[in-house]
Amino acid sequence: MSEIQYLPGKEPHPCEHRLIFKNIDRQGWDTSIETYMADGGYDQLKKALTMEPQAITNEVKTSGLRGRGGAGFPTGVKWGFIPPGNTKPVYLICNCDESEPGTFKDRYIVHQDPHQLIEGMVISAFAVGAHTAYIYMREEFPEAAITMEKAIEEARAKGFIGKNINGSGFDLEIWVHRGAAAYICGEETGLIESLEGKRPYPRIKPPYFPAALGLYMAPTIVNNVESLCHVKHILEMGGEEYAKLGVERNTGTRILCVSGDVKNPGYYEVQVGKLTMGELINDVCGGPKDGRKVKAVIPGGSSSKILRADETFKIGRGDDAKEITFWDIQLDFDTLAACGSMAGSGGVIVLDDSRKMSWVLNNINHFYAHESCGQCTPCREGSTWMRKLSDRIVDGSANPEDIQTLEDVAYQIDGKTVCAFGEASSWPVEAIISKFRDELIAETSENNKHLSKEQLQREAYLAQ
Amino acid sequence: MSQEILEQLVASEPTPGEQHFPPFEATAEIEALADERIRHYPESQLSAVLPLLHIVQHHFGFISKEAITWVANKLEVEPIKVTSVVTFYPGFRQHAPGKFHYRVCRTLSCAMGGSYELMDTLCEITGIDRSKLSHHHPIVVSPCGNYSVEFAECLASCGTAPVCLVNDDFHEGVTADKAQALVDSYKP
Ligand SMILES: Cc1cc2nc3c(=O)[nH]c(=O)nc-3n(C[C@H](O)[C@H](O)[C@H](O)COP(=O)(O)O)c2cc1C
Ligand code: SF4
Ligand code: FES
Numbered sequence: 029m030s031e032i033q034y035l036p037g038k039e040p041h042p043c044e045h046r047l048i049f050k051n052i053d054r055q056g057w058d059t060s061i062e063t064y065m066a067d068g069g070y071d072q073l074k075k076a077l078t079m080e081p082q083a084i085t086n087e088v089k090t091s092g093l094r095g096r097g098g099a100g101f102p103t104g105v106k107w108g109f110i111p112p113g114n115t116k117p118v119y120l121i122c123n124c125d126e127s128e129p130g131t132f133k134d135r136y137i138v139h140q141d142p143h144q145l146i147e148g149m150v151i152s153a154f155a156v157g158a159h160t161a162y163i164y165m166r167e168e169f170p171e172a173a174i175t176m177e178k179a180i181e182e183a184r185a186k187g188f189i190g191k192n193i194n195g196s197g198f199d200l201e202i203w204v205h206r207g208a209a210a211y212i213c214g215e216e217t218g219l220i221e222s223l224e225g226k227r228p229y230p231r232i233k234p235p236y237f238p239a240a241l242g243l244y245m246a247p248t249i250v251n252n253v254e255s256l257c258h259v260k261h262i263l264e265m266g267g268e269e270y271a272k273l274g275v276e277r278n279t280g281t282r283i284l285c286v287s288g289d290v291k292n293p294g295y296y297e298v299q300v301g302k303l304t305m306g307e308l309i310n311d312v313c314g315g316p317k318d319g320r321k322v323k324a325v326i327p328g329g330s331s332s333k334i335l336r337a338d339e340t341f342k343i344g345r346g347d348d349a350k351e352i353t354f355w356d357i358q359l360d361f362d363t364l365a366a367c368g369s370m371a372g373s374g375g376v377i378v379l380d381d382s383r384k385m386s387w388v389l390n391n392i393n394h395f396y397a398h399e400s401c402g403q404c405t406p407c408r409e410g411s412t413w414m415r416k417l418s419d420r421i422v423d424g425s426a427n428p429e430d431i432q433t434l435e436d437v438a439y440q441i442d443g444k445t446v447c448a449f450g451e452a453s454s455w456p457v458e459a460i461i462s463k464f465r466d467e468l469i470a471e472t473s474e475n476n477k478h479l480s481k482e483q484l485q486r487e488a489y490l491a492q
Numbered sequence: 493m494s495q496e497i498l499e500q501l502v503a504s505e506p507t508p509g510e511q512h513f514p515p516f517e518a519t520a521e522i523e524a525l526a527d528e529r530i531r532h533y534p535e536s537q538l539s540a541v542l543p544l545l546h547i548v549q550h551h552f553g554f555i556s557k558e559a560i561t562w563v564a565n566k567l568e569v570e571p572i573k574v575t576s577v578v579t580f581y582p583g584f585r586q587h588a589p590g591k592f593h594y595r596v597c598r599t600l601s602c603a604m605g606g607s608y609e610l611m612d613t614l615c616e617i618t619g620i621d622r623s624k625l626s627h628h629h630p631i632v633v634s635p636c637g638n639y640s641v642e643f644a645e646c647l648a649s650c651g652t653a654p655v656c657l658v659n660d661d662f663h664e665g666v667t668a669d670k671a672q673a674l675v676d677s678y679k680p
Contacts, residue, residue, distance in 0.1 A: 117535075126648040127645070127646060127648065128646070129599045129600055129601070129645070129646040129650070130600070130601060130646070130650055131646075131648060131650075132648045132649050132650050132651055134648070135648045135649060160534075160535075166648070167546075167583040168595075168644065168647050168648070168657060169648075170660040171660065171662065201532075203532040203533075205532075205539075205542065205543070206542060206543065206546055207542070207581075207583070208542055208545070208546075208581035208582070208583030208584055209581060209582045209583030209644070209645075210580070210581050210582060210583070211645060222542070223539060224536060224538065224539055225536065225537075225538035225539045225540065225541040225542065225567075225573075225577065226538070226573075226576075226577070227576055227577060227580045228580070243535075244535050244536060285650065285651060286651065287601035287650035287651045287653060288600075288601050288604055288650075289604065293650075293651040293652075293653075294651045295651060326600075330599075330600060330646075375650065377600060377601055377650070379604075383604070388600065391598075391599065391600050391603050392600060394598075395599055395600075395645055395646070398582075398627075398645060399645065401580075
């Protein structure tokens, strides 16, 4: 293969290791199946169809691939949860809802490299025994829905989708299903309800683990776009070789999406855990804007807990225990979890010292209050209450006690809801308050200490 | 909730945007598009409710009561099932938008990049009363009916903030100073 050239200004950073994003912004690249096949596309699919399905799952297990949608659950292990002796149809769903604030990676795959996703999906469907697969695409990607459907037609014409794929006897249909602008459809059981044509109210787990009771109450594997693309590369490299990328228990590459206050925001595909926070922000992204300092970072989508730039963390146990600074954090699932946050969906939002934390918190609270599906009371009421409280902090009418109330509300949601949205909405509040309490309290007026807006209005009226 | 109460809830209000959309009609073309989509869900017709509503909204601008009845008949379900879906999703509208519908991302990275300023400027240029935009009125249409605005949540392009959608076209790096050029590129 000749040396790959990228579009001017879009060249990968030297620290990148591109598998999934190899063709993104590539010169001379387009979404057609001819271009994809001229580059070795669908070779792994042909190979997969000659293998035992179980052998593919085993390769994925060996690779150590962990889901890139948010929770970081091992993909091969998830596939193994389909009940043995199952007689119902099995479904594969590709989660392309990409709606966690700060995340923008799946977008480029479905717009620029649709066949990579299809190849990953057909291999995965064959491994889990699915004959029907859906791509759940967020409504706000209208162009991608067209691109993917066109690519599916091309793949069908070449015999990679449909009946008796490539003469193997394996049948698979893939359909694009568009959502309608609701974040909760990213949650896998909400997604399934939505795909069934109902309001996307998440189901309670247990018992509704999709791998056993998913779409139409049949076994269903839900995987993120990026996770499914990795499957193709795992077959190409072999699970063992793939596992050599990255670090122990955090293998392979992943796409970090950096936004906010850095000179060069963007997407960077790196080996998991091989880069520290300092290297990512200062070397890869060019550091903070001129004259500014990094104040804090939200490391894995807006629901992950914020990290202060001046924090230190105790990680590891026993002999391995050590103290590290914010800048030394290795960007992998386990290190970020040990620092009290999470790698989540890979959306890194950088905030500099010009940002007020009350404003940041309020923006986040508006998102979750808008997106709660409303099914359970702590989340529905709590998210709105949190929004109202932070509205008051921002508009200067909050009492110092309101900070405490806000924190209490967050802890009343966390762990008490049907789905993980409860944590997603309360973690940012808990973390921002615990790490920036003084700054928030300074914004509440001491003079207004015991007076609400209504009380103040009343006082003003009486003083007339 | 009874069907009657729900129907009152979703009763479409007239907007100046209506002039740009034909009234709902289940033409042969629409029927064919719907039948093709229903085929994608051999296990359950109800699954086609979102795709059918998308067809309706794409062609007629919003989801009217007549359209809900048609979708329900098509899928052989009670209209209330369709109504409950329409009223849940922010992606479905019950009133006509403008000819050019602007959806500006308001989530963190875009807000940091100036998306609220973008919204203010867009409203100024298009003659939309910015103060009317609220949680209860997520969409505001300009008096001339050519434009409407709405805030969107994270559009998954935070690295190129601020971003917006104009109908189905995506635009990145749209700071307030680029609003005029953007509006000019969509001549009514
Ligand atoms: C509130 C909420 C929103 C989510 N949004 C997304 C999303 O937009 N995209 C995604 O891939 N996963 C999302 N997830 C995670 C999915 O539930 C699921 O774990 C994931 O799609 C599994 O794929 P993976 O194992 O490949 O990561 C979300 C989870 C929650 C709780
Ligand atoms: S936690 Fe929130 S989003 Fe999840 S089911 Fe309950 S109300 Fe819905
Ligand atoms: S915050 Fe606007 S695209 Fe993500």
